[in-house]
Amino acid sequence: MVSQLALKSRINSTASLGKIFNAQEMIASSHISKARTVALNAKPYSDVIFDAVQALAAHTDIDHPIVKSRQANNPRVAVLALTADRGMAGAYTSSIIRQTESLLSTLDAQGKQPELYVYGRRGVSYYKYRGRDIADTWEGQTDHPGVEVAREISDELLADYMKPAEEGGVSELYIVFTEFINMVVQKVRVLRMLPVEVIGGYADEQSRRAAKAHQEFVEQSAGRSNAASDDGQESAGSIETAVSEQAESAEEKLRQDHPLYLFEPSLEAVLDAILPKYVQSRIHECLLTAAASETASRQNAMHTATDNANKLIDELTRKLNVSRQAAITQELTEIISSADALNKKEE
CATH class of the missing domain: 1.10.287 (Helix Hairpins)
Incomplete structure (x- = not known):
């Protein structure tokens, strides 16, 4: 049987962990409302730009990088994975990494050469530990990203997309992120940002x-x-x-x-102005919904961890009581046996 000292030590350590889990849950609970509101507010703007680009692609014969890559024979493609900076978020980062690995395998099977970009310290550590080549990384503020990091990421990815193949350019842009559905459901998605696909357009x-x-x-x-x-x-x-x-x-x-469109001053000028805004808005939306998903995952994970810690404390307390009761019973038995032995000796 485990000693009472060991049981008390485990109870104290588990209680300390439970306090940490509870604190993390409360912090996530205080952040989730704002993160969810920001993510939902950013979605309409991104959706309108995407719908406008789809409408243009459907009604005009566009030869522009936004809907048709000018490097069709270039096998190099870019994949951006949005992970987390911190842990304690359950299977959030592992789900993104698993989906990213599946996408990379699919692209390899298609004869393409994926270039990996990673946002988030957990994903960077994972791929660096396994010796995976990473084109570029970004770290910091994954739970509340700003416009600056979205602009930085979009500028680099768009620059790589517009480069010629001989200079290391890519022909497609993919992003792997977690979409915030509600507080309980967060779904990992793969989005091809460029060129834009007209699906059921x-x-x-x-x-x-x-x-x-x-x-x-x-x-x-x-x-x-x-x-x-x-x-x-x-x-x-x-x-x-x-x-x-x-x-x-x-x-x-x-x-x-479904009206046709007139462009002023020209089709190329309009699309050249839309392209960077489209890429930045889509990346910013993905960052925000990923941040909301991360916060929701952390809240759910910490709530579960707190409940498990409390259950473990109750179980250890029962074991401690059983051990204490057994020790008391043994002591009483020894005292009674000693008293009986003394009485028989006096007789």
């Missing part, structure tokens, strides 16, 4: 709607033609003209729903 939606409208008009014209076949060829011709006018009206409505 406006052009595809417009084409589907136009095809559906055209098919409905064809079916209506066929039904009306069959119903009016006895009225002669002139009636069929008038129906065909009416259907054509309806189709043109529907196409005009589609164009109004």
Whole structure:
């Protein structure tokens, strides 16, 4: 049986750890509200820029780095992993590293050459310890990043993206971060920032709607033609003209729903101005939502650790009471045995 001194020592050390865990939980609780608000407030601006770029890509034939890499044959791509500076956040950093490793393996299998960029002291330590080549690193303030670090990261990544292949440029930019869903759920995501992907974009939606409208008009014209076949060829011709006018009206409505764009002073000038703002806003949004996710993960982890510490203290206290009770029982047994022995000796 473990000695009472050892049990008391473990109880005291566990209680000290429990106080640290509880303090970390309270600190995270005080920060999470602001971090969540900042992350949610930054999302609309980034989403609007992304939607605008998608709309431009859908409605215009753009030959610009924002939607089409000018180094299509360049296998070098950039991967930015957003980790944490501090621990005590549960599986936050390990989940990002696991997803980053999966992305790097996928890119290697595709014949590409990933260049790794890491933000956060934990991720930097992990990859340096394992001898992984890192293109560049950033550390500090992962739980409350500012605009300056987002600008610094975006400037370097954009500069590498715009470089020619022979000067070490990259053809794609990926970012691995944790998206803040709510206080309980944080999801690791992989985002391809450049070139922008038009996934289920406006052009595809417009084409589907136009095809559906055209098919409905064809079916209506066929039904009306069959119903009016006895009225002669002139009636069929008038129906065909009416259907054509309806189709043109529907196409005009589609164009109004998804307007084309006019650029002043030019398309290149507009996109050259949008590109750095787009990259910086996306990176800043990812940094903010990652900071909110880190704080939420730390709060949840510290809450769980505090509960586990309290449970361990209760278990050790029960063991200490059992040990103390056994020692007292043994002492009483020895006293009673000694008293009996003295009584028998006197007799």
